Amino acid sequence: MLSLCKRYLVWWAVVLAVAFLIIQVSCDLYLPTMTASIIDSGIAKGNLSYIWTQGIKMLGVSFIGIIAAGGNIFFAATQSQKMGRKIRSAMYRKVLYFADQDLDQFGDASLITRSTNDVVQIQYVMISVLRMMFMAPIMLIGAIFLAYTKSPRLTIVFLVALLILAVIVVAIMRYAVPLFRKLQKQTDKINLTFREGLTGVRVIRAFNRDPYEQKRFNQNNLGYRSLGIKVFMLVSLLFPIMTFILDGTNIGIVWFGGKMISHSTLVVGNLVAFMTYSTQILMSFMMLAMIFVFIPRAAASASRIKDVLDVDNSILDPQKSAEQNFSNAELQFKDVNFRYSNDEPMALQNINFHAKAGQTVAIIGSTGSGKSSLINLIPRLYDVTSGEIDVDGTPIKKMTQSELHQHISITQQKAVLFTGTVRSNMKMGNENASDDDIWHALDLAEASEFVKEAGGLGAKVDQNGDNFSGGQKQRLAIARTIIKKASIYIFDDSFSALDFKTDAKLRDKLRHDSLIQKAVLVIVAQRVSTIANADMIIILDHGKIVGRGTNQELKDHNPYYQSILNSQLKKEGK
Structure with missing residues (x-):
């Protein structure tokens, strides 16, 4: 004391x-x-x-x-x-x-x-x-x-x-x-x-x-x-x-x-x-x-x-930040391995992929395959056990966390809203955003209609956003992610509460938005329909990449992807 x-x-x-x-x-x-x-x-x-x-x-x-x-x-x-x-x-x-x-x-x-x-x-x-x-x-x-x-x-x-x-x-x-x-x-x-x-x-x-x-x-x-x-x-x-x-x-x-x-x-x-x-x-x-x-x-x-x-933070910033060149959006995993603690098995093993500006990377796999673990490594919520992650050509360990987070915008698996208004929640993504910017992001996220019905940007948001449905909270969280100007946009299973029609319209708008086209888009999803148009689909199983390619390539040659596709088609009665 x-x-x-x-x-x-x-x-x-x-x-x-x-x-x-x-x-x-x-x-x-x-x-x-x-x-x-x-x-x-x-x-x-x-x-x-x-x-x-x-x-x-x-x-x-x-x-x-x-x-x-x-x-x-x-x-x-x-x-x-x-x-x-x-x-x-x-x-x-x-x-x-x-x-x-x-x-x-x-x-x-x-x-x-x-x-x-x-x-x-x-x-x-x-x-x-x-x-x-x-x-x-x-x-x-x-x-x-x-x-x-x-x-x-x-x-x-x-x-x-x-x-x-x-x-x-x-x-x-x-x-x-x-x-x-x-x-x-x-x-x-x-x-x-x-x-x-x-x-x-x-x-x-x-x-x-x-x-x-x-x-x-x-x-x-x-x-x-x-x-x-x-x-x-x-x-x-x-x-x-x-x-x-x-x-x-x-x-x-x-x-x-x-x-x-x-x-x-x-x-x-x-x-x-x-x-x-x-x-x-x-x-x-x-x-x-x-x-x-x-x-x-x-x-x-x-x-x-x-x-x-007095606890020592497990993730520390470098004493001197590396010189960075953010002219082109880029994301690269190099031989990445990760475990949560020394006495636990590897959650991710030998992860390698490279994505450039304008590309969409989709990650799919069964529950517990390591999808969210992979996503959490990009903003350094956890540190890799071995290997290296580069953002825009710079290893993230050579960047301060503040600098790294300036170039990443993420929607977590659980949509989190804060007590206040729609406007105040949107400004968490970009505090300098104008009302026009906010409406544009809401429109991209297919959220503008229900926000207008709720009373506009000044509409009240209760604790945890409990006055909105699950799908509405997800769309507001997506809009908050979109409104931030970033090199990498990450959506961690952020479309799960959306119906197929809203999901398709939202993804189509994202694909044609000029700002998103200049960035790397990373999507984690359970539904094949959500990731069908991705430039690269990565399939994870027990922390390992067991498939990589486009939707058509994986449909033709990858048994893991074929089993996922077949199980979802059966659920839909096709």
């Missing part, structure tokens, strides 16, 4: 918070001494002017203490909240540049927990540290010293109380800290279950799995509840125990102090001040105990956040 503090705290503000705190504590410690002086030198002697003089001084000291407390709270609160904002921003930036394998390392649900719940834990502890953790030792030491000056003999009473409290706090922390760590992991499980339930609610209802999912969520929820009850019961025991010890300490002080007063070894004012100091001592110790209970939970959260911030 210290490393996060060094990164994200403004130290001059922390110094000011501590300075205000020292002033506040000094005022709090001085007030009991002034009270004792009023009792012994004013009330006991009937000196009214002394009482007024000291009373006014006490008001002044109290006012200074209030101002100092306000300053401390202001800087403590602002610094803890700003630290939380900076950590969340840093995590969001980090995650945005993660490669897909880096995202897989943590999981979506865990990343959400780390950027919300874990950050809140750190914020809570930081404001507690700047308030209580600095206040408690200063007040504890100061109160012990001042109490000792009032009566060394009575000091033994609260020293015994402190010893008992220390034993109790250590015992509680020994059991509470591991439970806090388990509680954070249980939070991950609840978030994961809840997220899956939200995203898959339609599937759950369709298969009538509501009772099963409710039971699964309740199991995790009950696990969180039982852990929470255990840990917070342990922590809550501190308050009644400390209250009991505090009351017992005060009784002991009054008992022994009264005897000392009767023997004229202690004055009444000092007894009152001593009781106040003993309360401050025990309250300071209680604050320290609470801090040391919650710090391990925040430390666990800080460790989880640090794991994200």
Whole structure:
């Protein structure tokens, strides 16, 4: 947690918070001494002017203490909240540049927990540290010293109380800290279950799995509840125990102090001040105990956040970008091999092909053959295990990811739309696009008609585009891809939700568009009809190229393509 503090705290503000705190504590410690002086030198002697003089001084000291407390709270609160904002921003930036394998390392649900719940834990502890953790030792030491000056003999009473409290706090922390760590992991499980339930609610209802999912969520929820009850019961025991010890300490002080007063070894004012100091001592110790209970939970959260911030990205940009010539669109795979991790088999083996501007490359194959894996290598969402990929004549490893992505436009297998409007979603592809450019892209994607019916470019887009059908979302995603000026356009199974007529019209428009004709077009598809007009069709099977050529060439000579074609013709009843 210290490393996060060094990164994200403004130290001059922390110094000011501590300075205000020292002033506040000094005022709090001085007030009991002034009270004792009023009792012994004013009330006991009937000196009214002394009482007024000291009373006014006490008001002044109290006012200074209030101002100092306000300053401390202001800087403590602002610094803890700003630290939380900076950590969340840093995590969001980090995650945005993660490669897909880096995202897989943590999981979506865990990343959400780390950027919300874990950050809140750190914020809570930081404001507690700047308030209580600095206040408690200063007040504890100061109160012990001042109490000792009032009566060394009575000091033994609260020293015994402190010893008992220390034993109790250590015992509680020994059991509470591991439970806090388990509680954070249980939070991950609840978030994961809840997220899956939200995203898959339609599937759950369709298969009538509501009772099963409710039971699964309740199991995790009950696990969180039982852990929470255990840990917070342990922590809550501190308050009644400390209250009991505090009351017992005060009784002991009054008992022994009264005897000392009767023997004229202690004055009444000092007894009152001593009781106040003993309360401050025990309250300071209680604050320290609470801090040391919650710090391990925040430390666990800080460790989880640090794991994200300190992870080395698996895909790195070169220190110096290569000189590039993007005069002609081009895509080339040279002996490319790829596996997701060292303990997994090759997902792609010995992939070679070369496509130039104006050509359409189609990739087809059975489920799990490696089509999407191949596509994800082009924008470097994953890095090749061996071999080389060239874009416009330059190896992609010699380009920064930003430069590479400027020349690639892609529609992923799952159409993703963002909350906003049709216009705002289209401008993600090209922020400088005019409305005419957007309408042109929508027309190419066969989306202009339903967009007009929805209310035009200002039409609302709900979260995940849920107010549009699957085919409409795909066409909007395709339009967003088209509107970007790129050397390579990639459509990863982006026509699957379209009917045959819309599919054919869309592909025809793409084929005759002047901008697309200057680029390489890569299409991944399941239907043969979608790729029949491609200049090069690549057939994948278990990560290997088992066929390459035009539609007619493969129909005549390739058994894999013939089997795919025959199976689809049977499905269509031909």
